[in-house]
Amino acid sequence: MALIADFLTKSEDDTHDVGQKIARHLSFPDCVYLRGEMGAGKTTLCKSLIHAFGYTGEVTSPTYNLVQEYPVANGVIYHMDLYRLDDPEELEFLAIDDLWSQSSIFLIEWPQRAGSGLIPATKSISLEHIGSDQRVIRVLDSDSTQF
Ligand SMILES: Nc1ncnc2c1ncn2[C@@H]1O[C@H](COP(=O)(O)OP(=O)(O)OP(=O)(O)O)[C@@H](O)[C@H]1O
Numbered sequence: 001m002a003l004i005a006d007f008l009t010k011s012e013d014d015t016h017d018v019g020q021k022i023a024r025h026l027s028f029p030d031c032v033y034l035r036g037e038m039g040a041g042k043t044t045l046c047k048s049l050i051h052a053f054g055y056t057g058e059v060t061s062p063t064y065n066l067v068q069e070y071p072v073a074n075g076v077i078y079h080m081d082l083y084r085l086d087d088p089e090e091l092e093f094l095a096i097d098d099l100w101s102q103s104s105i106f107l108i109e110w111p112q113r114a115g116s117g118l119i120p121a122t123k124s125i126s127l128e129h130i131g132s133d134q135r136v137i138r139v140l141d142s143d144s145t146q147f
Pocket residue numbers: 009010011012013014015036037038039040041042043044045081109132133134135
């Protein structure tokens with residue numbers, strides 16, 4: 001497992017700028033797990049990643065519908081938040097596997113809620129709070145649980 005990039009951000013705006021840089025490390029197809037506590041900035045970062053791929057509309061948190069899709073020039077970005085998944089078996093109803101293709105990018109918040117049935121990560125991003133406004137953001141070339 002290798003570290004691709006490492007950032008310290010000092011504000012939400014900073015995290016938006018870092019999103020532009022991280023987007024350059026992503027390509028179709030990529031399955032990205034985002035790990036970090038509540039409020040660590042996973043959704044904030046996903047918004048800037050989706051905009052970095054050219055999506056110009058509003059990006060909202062997928063807290064309630066679990067999966068939101070954003071068509072961009074070279075494919076589709078699927079943003080998922082699995083926090084509200086009560087049982088890993090519910091994953092089947094979401095039919096996430098059917099969304100996966102050569103022209104997909106998955107951005108998955110709370111992947112650990114899905115158990116072992118989730119499509120494996122090709123990259124992962126960990127976000128760590130330091131005080132209220134600083135975040136350490138790490139991009140790795142696969143899942144970061146053992147990092
Ligand atoms: N450096 C920073 N980077 C990102 N967000 C920051 C930063 N400093 C403060 N914030 C604030 O932290 C919050 C991050 O919320 P966000 O919804 O992105 O977190 P999350 O990790 O997706 O949480 P959840 O697990 O609930 O989905 C926002 O209110 C944002 O304004």
